Amino acid sequence: MTTVASASHESLYLAALSVGSRAMMQADNWADGVDRLLAEIGRATGASRVWVFQLLELQPQAVLQDYVFEWAAAPAYRQLMQRRFRFFRSGLEDPVYRRLVEERRDGGCHDLCVSDMADGPLRRHLESQDILSMATVPIMVHGEWWGTLGIDDCRRAISWKGPGLDLLIATAELIAAAIYRHRLTSRSRQVELFQRVANCGVWEVALTNGHVWCSEALKAQLGYPATYPRVPLRRMLARLWREDRHQLWQQVRACLAGRQSHCRLDVRMPLYAGGTGWFEIVAEIQRDEAGRPLSMAGILIDIHRRKRDEERSRRAAESDALTGALNRRGLMRWLEAHARRESVHLMLLDIDHFKAVNDRYGHAAGDALLCQLSRRLHGELREDDALVRLGGEEFALLIRSGDGERMLALAERLRGAVVDRPFRLQLPGAPEPVTVAVSISLGVARMPPGTTDLETRQALALVWADEALYAAKQAGRNRTRRHASVTGAGNGALGSCATER
Numbered sequence: 154m155t156t157v158a159s160a161s162h163e164s165l166y167l168a169a170l171s172v173g174s175r176a177m178m179q180a181d182n183w184a185d186g187v188d189r190l191l192a193e194i195g196r197a198t199g200a201s202r203v204w205v206f207q208l209l210e211l212q213p214q215a216v217l218q219d220y221v222f223e224w225a226a227a228p229a230y231r232q233l234m235q236r237r238f239r240f241f242r243s244g245l246e247d248p249v250y251r252r253l254v255e256e257r258r259d260g261g262c263h264d265l266c267v268s269d270m271a272d273g274p275l276r277r278h279l280e281s282q283d284i285l286s287m288a289t290v291p292i293m294v295h296g297e298w299w300g301t302l303g304i305d306d307c308r309r310a311i312s313w314k315g316p317g318l319d320l321l322i323a324t325a326e327l328i329a330a331a332i333y334r335h336r337l338t339s340r341s342r343q344v345e346l347f348q349r350v351a352n353c354g355v356w357e358v359a360l361t362n363g364h365v366w367c368s369e370a371l372k373a374q375l376g377y378p379a380t381y382p383r384v385p386l387r388r389m390l391a392r393l394w395r396e397d398r399h400q401l402w403q404q405v406r407a408c409l410a411g412r413q414s415h416c417r418l419d420v421r422m423p424l425y426a427g428g429t430g431w432f433e434i435v436a437e438i439q440r441d442e443a444g445r446p447l448s449m450a451g452i453l454i455d456i457h458r459r460k461r462d463e464e465r466s467r468r469a470a471e472s473d474a475l476t477g478a479l480n481r482r483g484l485m486r487w488l489e490a491h492a493r494r495e496s497v498h499l500m501l502l503d504i505d506h507f508k509a510v511n512d513r514y515g516h517a518a519g520d521a522l523l524c525q526l527s528r529r530l531h532g533e534l535r536e537d538d539a540l541v542r543l544g545g546e547e548f549a550l551l552i553r554s555g556d557g558e559r560m561l562a563l564a565e566r567l568r569g570a571v572v573d574r575p576f577r578l579q580l581p582g583a584p585e586p587v588t589v590a591v592s593i594s595l596g597v598a599r600m601p602p603g604t605t606d607l608e609t610r611q612a613l614a615l616v617w618a619d620e621a622l623y624a625a626k627q628a629g630r631n632r633t634r635r636h637a638s639v640t641g642a643g644n645g646a647l648g649s650c651a652t653e654r
């Protein structure tokens with residue numbers, strides 16, 4: 154057996170390695186790159202075949218592999234397309250082959266000259282492929298046996314020790330690096346896809362030095378330009394809405410103390426271009442072996458659509474379907490938000506002789522009038538006041554103010570806005586809209602201050618305003634009456650019911 158180790162071989166191999174690795178880097182994908190590298194190695198060594206087996210499974214009694222790459226010096230040496238090499242199984246009963254597999258698993262290389270081998274299954278197997286000599290090197294990716302790089306010679310019984318084996322080792326390392334790079338790029342592609350599909354961004358904060366890392370998707374989500382070096386995540390967290398920030402820190406503290414495995418919270422975050430967006434923060438603490446917190450990492454999910462839908466359904470549940478004004482549930486929520494600490498006036502408002510409108514023009518015209526009236530009243534109110542349809546043609550107005558005189562002035566303005574401008578109603582089949590003049594009566598009361606629970610105060614205010622409205626109707630309609638609770642007309646104590654007439 155001759156050895157292929159000489160100074161000329163060495164420089165030839167180095168040149169092949171350099172050309173092959175460059176060709177590999179320039180290839181469109183890693184698999185084409187491996188093919189090019191194997192071709193350079195094959196041509197430089199004068200071998201019959203250079204191949205790569207990928208390890209699929211190492212079982213106690215067999216090894217499963219697949220033949221994934223091949224360069225052949227001539228068509229006669231090709232084996233890649235042979236069915237017997239597709240996902241093939243090699244039994245480990247032969248102790249020679251078993252030892253060879255175990256050594257490969259641990260990173261061992263082999264240089265075999267078939268004529269020097271003892272008779273046995275492995276030698277017979279190589280002879281069946283007309284192999285005279287071969288060398289194999291395991292491909293180790295991230296410390297794991299990924300597969301085997303092999304070189305077969307069917308014309309020369311040579312030893313590959315020295316530069317030949319060194320060349321194979323360097324080639325296996327290049328292939329391992331390509332596989333590792335491919336894994337990383339596939340993984341980052343998967344992460345990008347995940348972020349796109351889930352509408353989220355990934356982030357991590359190192360707890361040891363405070364270093365923050367955010368994905369590009371997260372940057373885009375918060376509206377930062379692509380050229381922006383990094384998202385100032387900590388500054389953004391500091392600018393969270395007060396109550397959101399408070400809850401977030403509570404959860405983070407619970408995670409750090411180990412009382413909670415992860416944080417999950419809906420928060421309002423500032424956006425780069427101004428304004429805020431709704432996001433869900435999901436985060437987990439990473440710890441070292443001793444259990445000390447190392448970093449906090451997680452995702453930020455854009456949930457503005459969910460929040461918008463929730464808001465829409467909440468509004469629908471709290472609104473009157475015909476007029477869009479609040480319903481009784483909306484009234485209670487408005488009171489919850491405003492009537493605990495503030496002074497609130499409640500006006501009851503009823504269309505005078507509405508039955509006559511229905512009777513004369515039909516129910517649909519009555520509905521249209523209710524809608525127009527609702528819009529007109531809305532136009533007269535401030536944004537944080539509320540218009541509630543209690544039922545039929547009866548509305549309630551909730552006004553944030555402590556000044557009774559101003560309430561009465563507002564009530565009069567509303568009354569004028571209705572009686573002074575008749576409504577134009579389009580009747581089904583009629584060529585022109587009809588003009589319908591109506592008036593309203595109003596009763597004003599002030600909600601008793603917050604000594605009793607909200608439900609009782611609300612019920613009392615409704616009773617008082619109803620008293621006043623009744624007085625307005627009794628006085629001939631198209632007028633406003635106030636209950637004694639309204640400032641300047643009495644002390645507003647619970648149970649008092651003096652209404653000016």
Ligand SMILES: Nc1nc2c(ncn2[C@@H]2O[C@H](COP(=O)(O)OP(=O)(O)OP(=O)(O)O)[C@@H](O)[C@H]2O)c(=O)[nH]1
Nearest residue numbers: 503504505506507508509511516519520544545546
């Ligand atoms: N078009 C329409 N009519 C309604 C609706 N809800 C209640 N009504 C009608 O409103 C009318 C209320 O009549 P009444 O309670 O007698 O009151 P009114 O005719 O306005 O008389 P006063 O309130 O005493 O001035 C009835 O004819 C109801 O059928 C509705 O949603 N649409």
